[in-house]
Amino acid sequence: MPLPPSSALLSVLSFGRPSLPPGVPPAPPRKPLDLPRAWRTLAALVADPTRTEKVFELFDAVGGDDGERSFRRFLASPEGWRLFAARPSLRSALGDRAALAAMPAGSLGRAYLAHLDRFGLDPVGVLEAQARAREAADVVPEPCRAWFFERLNLMHDLWHALTGYGADEAGEAALLSFTQAQMPQRALASIVAAAAWLGPWGDAFAWQRYLIRAWQRGRHASGLIEADWEALLPRPLVEVRAALRIDPPERAHPGGVIEARLFPARDAAVRA
Numbered sequence: 679m680p681l682p683p684s685s686a687l688l689s690v691l692s693f694g695r696p697s698l699p700p701g702v703p704p705a706p707p708r709k710p711l712d713l714p715r716a717w718r719t720l721a722a723l724v725a726d727p728t729r730t731e732k733v734f735e736l737f738d739a740v741g742g743d744d745g746e747r748s749f750r751r752f753l754a755s756p757e758g759w760r761l762f763a764a765r766p767s768l769r770s771a772l773g774d775r776a777a778l779a780a781m782p783a784g785s786l787g788r789a790y791l792a793h794l795d796r797f798g799l800d801p802v803g804v805l806e807a808q809a810r811a812r813e814a815a816d817v818v819p820e821p822c823r824a825w826f827f828e829r830l831n832l833m834h835d836l837w838h839a840l841t842g843y844g845a846d847e848a849g850e851a852a853l854l855s856f857t858q859a860q861m862p863q864r865a866l867a868s869i870v871a872a873a874a875w876l877g878p879w880g881d882a883f884a885w886q887r888y889l890i891r892a893w894q895r896g897r898h899a900s901g902l903i904e905a906d907w908e909a910l911l912p913r914p915l916v917e918v919r920a921a922l923r924i925d926p927p928e929r930a931h932p933g934g935v936i937e938a939r940l941f942p943a944r945d946a947a948v949r950a
Contacts, residue, residue, distance in 0.1 A: 699753055703820050709741035716740050716868070724872055727847055730807035737865040744863040748903065749826050751861075757904040765825055768832045771908045772801045778911070786918045787911035789839040797845035804831050836907060840919065841895070842927035847940040851877070852892040859896030861903060877940045888936055895930045899923050 698704065716739035723732040737745065752758035772778075772790070781787035794801070808831055819827060834853070835845075841856055843849040851873035858866045870889060877885045900923050910918050919926055927935050 698750060699759070702753065702822055705743065705746045705749075705823075706819075708743045708746075709738065711741040712739045720868055720872060723869065724876065727850065730804060731810045733865070733869070734808050734810075736868065737863070740864045740868070742864060744861075744865070745827065746823075748830070748861045748863075749823055752826060752903055755901065755904045757901075757906070761904070761906065762822075762826070766908050768829045768907055769801070769805070771911060772832055772836070781912045782914070784914050784916070785912050786836075786839065786915050789915045790836055790911070793835060793839045793845070799835060799845060801832055801835060804834060830903060833903065833907065837902065840915070840922070840924060841892075841930075842935055843892070844935070844937050846937050847873075848877075848936040848938045851940060852889060852936070855889045855892040856896035856899075859893045860899065860901070873940060884933075885936070885940075888931065891930060895925055898925065 716736060719732055719736045719739050723729060723736065726732075753762055775791065778787045778791040793799070805828060808827070834857075837857065838845060838849065838853055841853060843853045843856070851870060854866050854873075855870045858870055870893075874886050874889050879885070900921075902922060905922065910921075916926070918924075
């Protein structure tokens with residue numbers, strides 16, 4: 679497959695959408711914002727953060743083209759284009775528990791497996807939640823974008839292992855703040871804003887400052903969506919963090935990584 683056109687590489691520096699390389703199908707029409715549905719979906723997600731499908735529903739409800747913009751910026755980078763040309767299956771790499779367990783102690787792969795085991799997670803679970811949301815919205819992405827979005831969603835738990843944020847409510851909010859710095863999206867911004875507003879306000883806004891620090895951590899890191907995760911899995915976690923410019927947890931959060939439920943007593947109005 680040829681290199682992406684130079685115009686696409688240059689356009690990634692702008693705030694617009696990079697143009698599509700030859701052979702990539704055009705994007706579907708942009709969806710309009712459905713504010714009442716977005717609010718209901720966000721409220722349902724706050725009421726029960728375990729309903730992962732609500733995250734994908736929220737992306738659909740806010741409309742726009744945030745996902746398409748991420749896809750085009752991925753294609754406009756040399757690393758992203760190389761991955762797109764090869765189309766490796768991150769699902770296969772992350773689903774092979776035996777291979778992950780055989781990786782060296784201290785590797786990213788072992789840290790990822792430990793994260794799955796600690797929180798009882800399955801990498802396919804997020805894809806199933808996405809499929810349910812797509813079925814409800816009657817959305818069927820074409821193969822190029824389907825591969826990219828599957829890869830993007832599978833990165834979520836990898837980034838948990840990479841950053842040290844847990845899969846509890848505080849950890850999810852922190853990782854979404856980190857992710858928002860990597861690829862700004864309105865749906866993510868609304869979830870992080872809700873977590874900041876509904877979370878604890880004491881100790882000189884410690885929780886809100888924690889989320890800001892998570893965002894700064896993501897801002898300082900290199901572009902993670904273009905990373906070759908299959909090649910990085912066997913490497914030492916400390917080396918991967920250094921290569922991707924991700925501050926280790928003790929430097930990013932000197933007071934310690936927060937692990938907690940954020941909303942133990944949710945307001946009835948939020949549930950409505």
